[in-house]
Amino acid sequence: MTDEASRTTAARRRRTSGVAVDFDGRRLAVARRLQCMSRSELARRIEVTPSAVTQYERGQSRPTTTVLARIGLVLGMPTEFFSRGLDIPEVQPSTAHFRSLRSTPANRREQALAFGELALAVLEVIEQYVDLPPVRLPSLDLPAHPSEEDIAAAAARARRGLAVAPGPVPDVVRLLEAHGVLVVRLPAEGFDPRVDAFSSSETASGRPLVLMSPLKDDKARSRFDAGHELGHLLMHAGVEPGSKVIESQAMSFAAEFLMPRAEIEQSLPTRVDWAAFHALKRHWGVSLRALVYRAHTLGRLPDPAYRRANQQLKLWGNPEPGPLGPPESPSVLGAAAELLEQSGTPLRSLAEAARIPLASVLEVIAAGRSVKPRLTV
Known part of the structure; x- marks a missing residue:
């Protein structure tokens, strides 16, 4: 069967099928996006044109019950999901x-x-x-x-x-x-x-x-x-x-x-003191990286010390030492x-x-x- 004949047969099948009642195009858009699927890909798999899928989602037309069944199968949703609710x-x-x-x-x-x-x-x-x-x-x-x-x-x-x-x-x-x-x-x-x-x-x-x-x-x-x-x-x-x-x-x-600056500034180290940074990490519930950056932006940690600290943090990677739990x-x-x-x-x-x-x-x-x-x- 030629491609043209296949399209004609598919169109005839859609015309003879009933139209889905109470169809909600918004729900189709949600289900399609949940599957990370483009309109073109969905159209190909349910045997309609991409413009038809766009019209379904915008509420400009409704699919036939046959096409709706294919939509549910392709997107992994029961057909009831696509009804207005x-x-x-x-x-x-x-x-x-x-x-x-x-x-x-x-x-x-x-x-x-x-x-x-x-x-x-x-x-x-x-x-x-x-x-x-x-x-x-x-x-x-x-x-x-x-x-x-x-x-x-x-x-x-x-x-x-x-x-x-x-x-x-x-x-x-x-x-x-x-x-x-x-x-x-x-x-x-x-x-x-x-x-x-x-x-x-x-x-x-x-x-x-x-x-x-x-x-x-x-x-x-x-x-x-x-x-x-x-x-x-x-x-x-x-x-x-x-x-x-x-x-x-x-x-x-x-x-x-x-x-808060008013509460933490004076306790931030002025040199790379990991024991002090770890104590602050446990107290404030933030990462060593965040504390090092905070110390630098508030003017406590000089540029050379900041660079050395970041070199060490890069070596440690994630997760960094001293986990605080889940x-x-x-x-x-x-x-x-x-x-x-x-x-x-x-x-x-x-x-x-x-x-x-x-x-x-x-x-x-x-x-x-x-x-x-x-x-x-």
């Missing part, structure tokens, strides 16, 4: 601050965003049954082009606004969750390791989102990542992501938020799920009501809890 909040790429924006392929960033959108949807359905912390982030009034002093002052205001006592922040991730931020950790499997932490304060649900890297298996680095993303949430709403200036501002915010982990999703189960509302019922596969719901909840659930048979 709970709205899945959208996170626009233009609002997402990726730590690794320039080094991560666009389709891998889209995959991570789709997982974040699914997590927001799961949180919304849980919130119908459980009262979750409301969004209560302080508002920081910054000039259009803030100086280092402006950012340091903003970090100090953030500590006060979030009711952080003097000294180390006990748990940065739990602090974010307590003020209404959804924090989840990307699954270790199926996602590009180049996708580092990212955040968005402008989600369709109105709840800020932070996704942490599963590869930062270290408490010090995870705390700094969380502080960095908090800086984006508080300072960079409506700001185009990706520039070195924006990332540098978030780094400066995290440094002041986790290691990374800080989110807990709200997991705790809410357990509360639902204990109150007699099984997650399966929630998944069915939201038309989200139970496996996807469980994957999201696992990303939002500190201890992975154990399957019992």
Whole structure:
């Protein structure tokens, strides 16, 4: 059979098939991006044109039931997922601050965003049954082009606004969750390791989102990542992501938020004293690298000593000496799920009501809890 004859036969088959009712193109876009698949690749595998896939996703047309069955098979989702149900909040790429924006392929960033959108949807359905912390982030009034002093002052205001006592922040991730931020950790499997932490304060649900890297298996680095993303949430709403200036501002915010100058400056070494740096690492819960950089930027560590310290840090690599234990982990999703189960509302019922596969719901909840659930048979 010629290619033309094959296309004619396929078109005739589609015309004679029923059209999928209650089809939700937004859900198709989420499922496709979760599989890191382009519209062209999906079109090829379900035997339609790329423009047809675009029209499906935009709600301009609906697939036939036959094509819908192929979509479900290719994307690994039951066909019920593509029916209208709970709205899945959208996170626009233009609002997402990726730590690794320039080094991560666009389709891998889209995959991570789709997982974040699914997590927001799961949180919304849980919130119908459980009262979750409301969004209560302080508002920081910054000039259009803030100086280092402006950012340091903003970090100090953030500590006060979030009711952080003097000294180390006990748990940065739990602090974010307590003020209404959804924090989840990307699954270790199926996602590009180049996708580092990212955040968005402008989600369709109105709840800020932070996704942490599963590869930062270290408490010090995870705390700094969380502080960095908090800086984006508080300072960079409506700001185009990706520039070195924006990332540098978030780094400066995290440094002041986790290691306030007024509290740490005099204790920072003026020479390469690793015993002193290790003691500060244990006290403040930050990495040796962050402390060395802080000592240099605050004028405590001279340039020659700073270069020697960095040479040693490079030799050590990651993980650096003196581990602080496992990374800080989110807990709200997991705790809410357990509360639902204990109150007699099984997650399966929630998944069915939201038309989200139970496996996807469980994957999201696992990303939002500190201890992975154990399957019992």
